[in-house]
Amino acid sequence: MSDYAKGLEGIIAAETEMSFIDGQKGVLEYVGIPIGELGKNSTFEETVFLLWNQRLPKASELEAFTKDLRSRYEIPGALAERIKALPTTAQPMHVLRTLISELALYDNDPNANDPDSARDKSLNVLAKAPALVAYFDRHRRGLDFVKPDASLGFAENFLNMLNGEKPTETMARAFDICMILHTDHGLNNSTFTARVIISTLSDVYSALTGAVGSLRGPLHGGANEGVMHMLNEIPDLDAVEPFIMGKIERKDKIMGFGHRVYKAKDPRAFALQGLAKQLATDTGNQDLFNKSMKIEEVMTRELGAKGIYPNVDFYSATTYHCIGLKLDLFTPMFAMSRLGGWSGHVIEQLSNNRLFRPTAKYVGPHDAPYVAIGDR
Amino acid sequence: MSDYAKGLEGIIAAETEMSFIDGQKGVLEYVGIPIGELGKNSTFEETVFLLWNQRLPKASELEAFTKDLRSRYEIPGALAERIKALPTTAQPMHVLRTLISELALYDNDPNANDPDSARDKSLNVLAKAPALVAYFDRHRRGLDFVKPDASLGFAENFLNMLNGEKPTETMARAFDICMILHTDHGLNNSTFTARVIISTLSDVYSALTGAVGSLRGPLHGGANEGVMHMLNEIPDLDAVEPFIMGKIERKDKIMGFGHRVYKAKDPRAFALQGLAKQLATDTGNQDLFNKSMKIEEVMTRELGAKGIYPNVDFYSATTYHCIGLKLDLFTPMFAMSRLGGWSGHVIEQLSNNRLFRPTAKYVGPHDAPYVAIGDR
Numbered sequence: 036m037s038d039y040a041k042g043l044e045g046i047i048a049a050e051t052e053m054s055f056i057d058g059q060k061g062v063l064e065y066v067g068i069p070i071g072e073l074g075k076n077s078t079f080e081e082t083v084f085l086l087w088n089q090r091l092p093k094a095s096e097l098e099a100f101t102k103d104l105r106s107r108y109e110i111p112g113a114l115a116e117r118i119k120a121l122p123t124t125a126q127p128m129h130v131l132r133t134l135i136s137e138l139a140l141y142d143n144d145p146n147a148n149d150p151d152s153a154r155d156k157s158l159n160v161l162a163k164a165p166a167l168v169a170y171f172d173r174h175r176r177g178l179d180f181v182k183p184d185a186s187l188g189f190a191e192n193f194l195n196m197l198n199g200e201k202p203t204e205t206m207a208r209a210f211d212i213c214m215i216l217h218t219d220h221g222l223n224n225s226t227f228t229a230r231v232i233i234s235t236l237s238d239v240y241s242a243l244t245g246a247v248g249s250l251r252g253p254l255h256g257g258a259n260e261g262v263m264h265m266l267n268e269i270p271d272l273d274a275v276e277p278f279i280m281g282k283i284e285r286k287d288k289i290m291g292f293g294h295r296v297y298k299a300k301d302p303r304a305f306a307l308q309g310l311a312k313q314l315a316t317d318t319g320n321q322d323l324f325n326k327s328m329k330i331e332e333v334m335t336r337e338l339g340a341k342g343i344y345p346n347v348d349f350y351s352a353t354t355y356h357c358i359g360l361k362l363d364l365f366t367p368m369f370a371m372s373r374l375g376g377w378s379g380h381v382i383e384q385l386s387n388n389r390l391f392r393p394t395a396k397y398v399g400p401h402d403a404p405y406v407a408i409g410d411r
Numbered sequence: 412m413s414d415y416a417k418g419l420e421g422i423i424a425a426e427t428e429m430s431f432i433d434g435q436k437g438v439l440e441y442v443g444i445p446i447g448e449l450g451k452n453s454t455f456e457e458t459v460f461l462l463w464n465q466r467l468p469k470a471s472e473l474e475a476f477t478k479d480l481r482s483r484y485e486i487p488g489a490l491a492e493r494i495k496a497l498p499t500t501a502q503p504m505h506v507l508r509t510l511i512s513e514l515a516l517y518d519n520d521p522n523a524n525d526p527d528s529a530r531d532k533s534l535n536v537l538a539k540a541p542a543l544v545a546y547f548d549r550h551r552r553g554l555d556f557v558k559p560d561a562s563l564g565f566a567e568n569f570l571n572m573l574n575g576e577k578p579t580e581t582m583a584r585a586f587d588i589c590m591i592l593h594t595d596h597g598l599n600n601s602t603f604t605a606r607v608i609i610s611t612l613s614d615v616y617s618a619l620t621g622a623v624g625s626l627r628g629p630l631h632g633g634a635n636e637g638v639m640h641m642l643n644e645i646p647d648l649d650a651v652e653p654f655i656m657g658k659i660e661r662k663d664k665i666m667g668f669g670h671r672v673y674k675a676k677d678p679r680a681f682a683l684q685g686l687a688k689q690l691a692t693d694t695g696n697q698d699l700f701n702k703s704m705k706i707e708e709v710m711t712r713e714l715g716a717k718g719i720y721p722n723v724d725f726y727s728a729t730t731y732h733c734i735g736l737k738l739d740l741f742t743p744m745f746a747m748s749r750l751g752g753w754s755g756h757v758i759e760q761l762s763n764n765r766l767f768r769p770t771a772k773y774v775g776p777h778d779a780p781y782v783a784i785g786d787r
Contacts, residue, residue, distance in 0.1 A: 038423065039426065043419075043422070043769035046416060047415040047771065048769035052774055054773070055775065056773075066775050094787075121516060122489070125516040126521065129515040129521055129616065130516065132617060133509060133515070136620065140498050140505055140509065222771040224611050224768055228607050231600060232624050235631035244624055245624050248608050248614075248616070248620055249608045250611070250613075252614075254610070255611035256611075257611070295766070389417045390671070391418050392598070393424035393598050393603060394597070395423065395424070399427070399429070399443055399465060401440065402440075407452075411469050411470075
């Protein structure tokens with residue numbers, strides 16, 4: 036019996052062929068390809084194929100994969116009707132978790148876990164998640180739904196359904212790169228959740244639903260909302276230095292900095308930083324970008340020696356803001372992207388499964404009597 | 412860095428004051444009290460109080476806890492209406508997972524995780540789960556809903572809502588004991604799932620939704636359905652011996668036997684066995700009970716030396732059958748009970764939290780180039 040590994044830090048809980056992280060050096064690779072290369076050259080669809088097949092697709096394979104994905108964009112009509120009756124005050128992450136779970140009710144064989152079925156169901160959820168998010172957002176804004184357009188790629192189709200107009204080329208590309216960067220990241224909590232759930236030989240819907248619930252936590256995907264809150268709290272560029280120094284003095288947590296895994300700058304933050312700058316310029320958000328740069332400068336000067344650097348959330352927040360996304364859609368964007376990774380891990384876990392069943396250390400009494408209620 | 416602990420077997424992942432298991436000796440205690448004592452003397456409501464507070468309640472505390480639980484039995488009217496429009500072909504575990512998730516949409520502060528809020532939301536889900544299950548089952552049978560009755564205890568109220576008539580005293584007590592026996596069981600997969608999810612400081616609804624998804628797997632809560640399938644496959648008492656011997660010879664898995672934790676007879680199976688016999692007699696199901704006894708006899712003779720004994724699923728299956736529950740409601744019953752344990756673990760995890768973030772061993776390539784699509 037081992038010692039108590041609180042938070043399972045340092046425990047190897049799975050083998051994977053999908054992503055590799057060297058936190059000391061600030062390296063992230065998908066199937067050996069550095070994340071920066073994929074951000075520069077790939078698309079979200081190709082990246083998902085890479086993660087699910089451990090190789091880049093040939094042109095004909097990518098075409099078939101993309102066609103299959105696009106043919107599944109639309110959600111069942113009955114489910115679309117149900118979205119129109121949801122409480123408009125509901126939070127999008129709770130809605131997304133509920134609706135991904137509900138997709139299982141419209142699948143006539145939701146429990147099939149053979150390799151082909153697991154891929155089929157994964158593709159189904161991945162293809163439909165954008166409509167689930169966009170339809171609910173339009174419902175709460177009192178707008179009609181914009182149907183998916185199978186002539187558009189994943190990123191462009193989502194932004195079209197959300198906003199009712201096609202995004203600019205820069206926005207679509209920026210959004211696509213965000214999707215690539217967030218797709219997989221080792222055994223993060225939500226990915227681990229998906230593997231733990233599927234290890235009971237449960238089903239793809241159960242695993243992905245659980246993962247969405249994990250991601251919404253502020254110690255995980257919920258962190259990018261916190262970055263935007265902080266940026267909004269700082270009135271202008273001159274206010275950055277006193278604001279951050281005050282936080283450091285009071286030992287407050289500073290959102291978007293530090294990561295249990297990285298002791299160098301998060302390589303995804305590098306990839307996003309350039310994008311964020313271009314978008315900020317395109318969309319008239321230079322002030323926001325300048326504040327971000329100044330925060331990073333102060334933080335690096337003060338805490339860089341302790342290995343506290345910007346993480347991916349720090350730049351994804353400004354990117355999503357510039358694309359025009361509302362704050363409470365930031366984490367759902369992370370979920371839409373990470374579905375690619377979660378599904379890949381579910382497929383991988385099923386291919387060589389062992390039930391996750393750790394042990395608890397019991398620290399209570401033993402051999403206690405059942406005392407009758409009058410005698411307590 | 413540790414070795415790869417596949418399935419996390421032997422790894423201590425949490426401390427708990429709730430339940431203690433000695434698998435070699437076949438012991439299960441809740442806060443030190445042997446499970447058999449609780450099955451004999453306690454109620455489900457009292458057992459949940461015990462697990463959430465690490466002590467038995469005084470009479471006035473139990474009264475207040477029960478009153479609070481009963482006052483929350485009814486689900487929001489809008490949600491009840493939505494249940495009436497669900498596909499009648501949907502499987503109850505997928506429905507329960509979806510509806511527990513959906514409860515968050517009717518909570519105006521679903522993310523509150525302070526100790527009082529976590530207990531409040533846990534009580535809310537526990538109180539409402541029976542209506543979620545009963546309403547959907549009546550919907551698919553084309554029957555009107557039977558509203559909860561706050562004058563009834565948890566077990567009796569559920570059976571009344573499901574069947575439209577009050578259960579006999581024996582049935583209500585039998586069902587209540589099943590609820591007690593299934594409430595907590597160390598770091599089983601679904602409980603671990605709930606703790607992993609809440610460790611991101613997500614929310615009670617996310618954690619419990621994920622746990623339901625885990626439980627439905629055939630390697631976990633789904634196993635009790637398999638027992639009933641097996642019993643239905645065996646035509647009569649004489650057929651038991653050749654059926655079981657054939658399975659052993661072919662090395663088929665025999666449902667309801669063996670457990671990763673227990674190498675002796677599952678103490679919950681002991682507690683259920685007497686109950687199953689009484690119920691079988693009361694409900695004219697002696698044949699079924701006799702077949703069960705014969706299966707246990709053959710299995711113990713052939714495989715007892717290897718530590719393969721009946722587990723809790725073996726007798727819960729016949730018990731639920733005698734109560735008149737349809738096969739696909741067996742696992743939802745397990746979930747209704749285990750919600751008490753899951754919630755207790757969520758409360759415990761929040762009181763001393765550390766994010767679960769294990770490591771994956773990467774076994775793929777490194778430094779791979781991004782090859783242009785025409786060159787693959």
